[in-house]
Amino acid sequence: MTAAHALPVALLLPGQGSQHRRMAAGLYGHEPVFTEAMDEFFAAAGAEGGPMRDDWLAELPVTDMDHVTRSQPLLFAVDHALGRLVLSRGVRPAALLGHSIGELAGAALAGVFDPRDAAGLVLDRIRRLAAAPPGGMLAVAASTQEVAPYLSGDVVVGAVNAPRQTVLAGPDAPLDAIGRALREAGFVCRRVPSLSAFHSPVLEPACRGAAERFAAVRRGRPAVPVHSAYTAAPLTESDIDDPRFWARQPVAPVLFWPALEGLLATGDHLLVEVGPGQGLSQLARRHPAVRRGSSAVVSLLPARPGPPEADRAAWEAALERIAAAGHPVGGGSDGRGRPQWSAATG
Structure with missing residues (x-):
C-alpha cells in the first residue's frame, strides 16, 4: 500500500488510569526525541521536575504513581513526548483524540498550547487538585442507562468509554457502596487507578480560579484537527x-466513545495509541469500523509494565506496522524533535 492510499493516522492519547510505574521509561535515553521532550517537561516543572523524574524512573517511587501529583503530569509528559517521537519519524496525523489529560497533551502537540505553557498549566492543575477531597473512579461493564438507577450523592458518570464501558467517579465511601450494589446485581466492576474523583463535582471547588491561569497563556489554532472527548x-x-x-476538564465527563464515533464518521483511520498501556486501543477495537477491518489499531507500548526492552520492542513493532500500513517512517523532525506539520494537516 502506498502513502497516497494509506489510511489516515489518528493519534489516541490516554489519560488517568493508564499510568503505571516506569511507563515508557525504556525509551528514555534510547530515543533522543522522546528523551529531549521529557527533559524539557522536567525543566519546565522547575523544582518539582527532579522528584517527578526520579519517581518516574524508580522501581519504588517515593510518591504513589496514582497520586494526582504524579499521574497527571507524567501522563501528559509521556503522551506528548511519544507524539513528538511519532512525528519525528515523518508520520503525519490527520487527527488527534485525547482522553482526560490526554486532550491537553494533544492540544500541545497540535500547537494550541506552547509545550512549556502547557507544562505550567498542568502543574497549576495538579496543585489545585492535590488539595481536593479524596475519591476514586470505578469502571463498570454496563451502559450509562444501566448504571443510572444506582447513582446517588456526588457519584456521577465520569466517562463513557464504550457502549457498555462506563466509569463512575465520586467520594470513596459512596463509590464503594454503589460498587457493591452493582456487583450484587451481576455487573462486573473494577477500580480505576486513581486517588482522586476525576470528572465529578468533587473537584469543582479545586478548579475555581483555573480559568484565569488558562486565560493568561497564548492559544493558537491547531495544525491538525483535535477531536475533543468533552464535546465529542x-x-x-x-x-x-x-x-x-x-x-x-477535570470536572466534566469524558465522552471518549462518542468522540471516537465522530472521528471515524469522517472516514476510516489507522488509530495509533501514543501513551502507556493499551487501554484506548482495547476500546477502539470494539468499534464496528475496526471489527470489520476497515479501520485498524496500533499501540506504541506494551499492554502491561515490563522491562525496558519491552518498551523498545513494542515501539519498533509499532513502527513496522505503521510502515506496513503505507506510511513511510524515517526522519521528519527539525533536528530537535520538533514536529514539522505538512500542509495537508494544517
Whole structure:
C-alpha cells in the first residue's frame, strides 16, 4: 500500500488510569526525541521536575504513581513526548483524540498550547487538585442507562468509554457502596487507578480560579484537527478561546466513545495509541469500523509494565506496522524533535 492510499493516522492519547510505574521509561535515553521532550517537561516543572523524574524512573517511587501529583503530569509528559517521537519519524496525523489529560497533551502537540505553557498549566492543575477531597473512579461493564438507577450523592458518570464501558467517579465511601450494589446485581466492576474523583463535582471547588491561569497563556489554532472527548466533536475556535472550557476538564465527563464515533464518521483511520498501556486501543477495537477491518489499531507500548526492552520492542513493532500500513517512517523532525506539520494537516 502506498502513502497516497494509506489510511489516515489518528493519534489516541490516554489519560488517568493508564499510568503505571516506569511507563515508557525504556525509551528514555534510547530515543533522543522522546528523551529531549521529557527533559524539557522536567525543566519546565522547575523544582518539582527532579522528584517527578526520579519517581518516574524508580522501581519504588517515593510518591504513589496514582497520586494526582504524579499521574497527571507524567501522563501528559509521556503522551506528548511519544507524539513528538511519532512525528519525528515523518508520520503525519490527520487527527488527534485525547482522553482526560490526554486532550491537553494533544492540544500541545497540535500547537494550541506552547509545550512549556502547557507544562505550567498542568502543574497549576495538579496543585489545585492535590488539595481536593479524596475519591476514586470505578469502571463498570454496563451502559450509562444501566448504571443510572444506582447513582446517588456526588457519584456521577465520569466517562463513557464504550457502549457498555462506563466509569463512575465520586467520594470513596459512596463509590464503594454503589460498587457493591452493582456487583450484587451481576455487573462486573473494577477500580480505576486513581486517588482522586476525576470528572465529578468533587473537584469543582479545586478548579475555581483555573480559568484565569488558562486565560493568561497564548492559544493558537491547531495544525491538525483535535477531536475533543468533552464535546465529542473537533475543537472549535470558541472552545479554544474559552478558558473555562479548559479549566473545567477535570470536572466534566469524558465522552471518549462518542468522540471516537465522530472521528471515524469522517472516514476510516489507522488509530495509533501514543501513551502507556493499551487501554484506548482495547476500546477502539470494539468499534464496528475496526471489527470489520476497515479501520485498524496500533499501540506504541506494551499492554502491561515490563522491562525496558519491552518498551523498545513494542515501539519498533509499532513502527513496522505503521510502515506496513503505507506510511513511510524515517526522519521528519527539525533536528530537535520538533514536529514539522505538512500542509495537508494544517
